[in-house]
Amino acid sequence: MAVLIEGISVVVRCNAIVAAYKGGPEQFTAEVPNGSLRADGQIAAVTFMHPTDVEQYVRLLEARGLVFQDAEGTHDIVVVDQRTGFCNPCTWADFGTTPWNGDQSRLVAVCALDAGQPQKVVVPEGWAYETSLTARHRFVENDPVSEGLRFVRRDGDVNVYLDEKTGKEFYSVQGVGVGSPVTH
Structure with missing residues (x-):
């Protein structure tokens, strides 16, 4: 599976949320600052429109026990731009585009742990392509x-x-x- 990437998305490993996030998955979900959360069981993503908001959210995640970067690169968290992909080197996830509902004229940006798997794209609740940031940005x-x-x-x-x-x-x-x- 894969998660939709729109705007500037903060992507987090789900196993890190379970293992290290103070308060666990319930607290992580409660602290998402907007309605853009989506997760495929391996990674979760939250969308922002501005780098300042991304920085503040990453700081919150770090304060709760997750690691953004270490000596080897991104660790639990990676920031992904809808247009250009990973903002920092990342070896544990893949970025690309895929047709929305098989329509080659409607490409959506996605992030996945295993790009070799067939990709069902997980989107935020209430998301529709026609009114999305992907279609209208x-x-x-x-x-x-x-x-x-x-x-x-x-x-x-x-x-x-x-x-x-x-x-x-x-x-x-x-x-x-x-x-x-x-x-x-």
């Missing part, structure tokens, strides 16, 4: 205004932009430079 390399987006408001530290062609809103954290994700 945009990645802004520089100034969002140059990409046809108009700034409309600030919500805390999040800038909200409007795509005037589609009417959809996109988000970015203020102060993030080149390469910041803006997603819907």
Whole structure:
């Protein structure tokens, strides 16, 4: 099996959650900060839109007993970008794409412990391809205004932009430079 990778996903070995996470799997599940958790029994994944959120979540996981990196590379946790794959070298998992429901025009990014096995993709509860980050994401390399987006408001530290062609809103954290994700 495999888990869906969207945005920037934090992937964790399930056996590490059982063996080392303070409070075990129940506490791990309770501390997931959003509704994106999915697991295939070997790995679990949680999606974030911004690197700062990823860093905070990885710190929480480490505080609960998991190991992000050691001398040999990633240990219990690996960060995976939907577009580019592993953010750090990882020898214990595989990243790639697979057709969603056999449709070659709908590729989804996945992570699995054993890429040699037939891949059923586990997605978050309520996930649908048509409304997913996979189907609708945009990645802004520089100034969002140059990409046809108009700034409309600030919500805390999040800038909200409007795509005037589609009417959809996109988000970015203020102060993030080149390469910041803006997603819907």
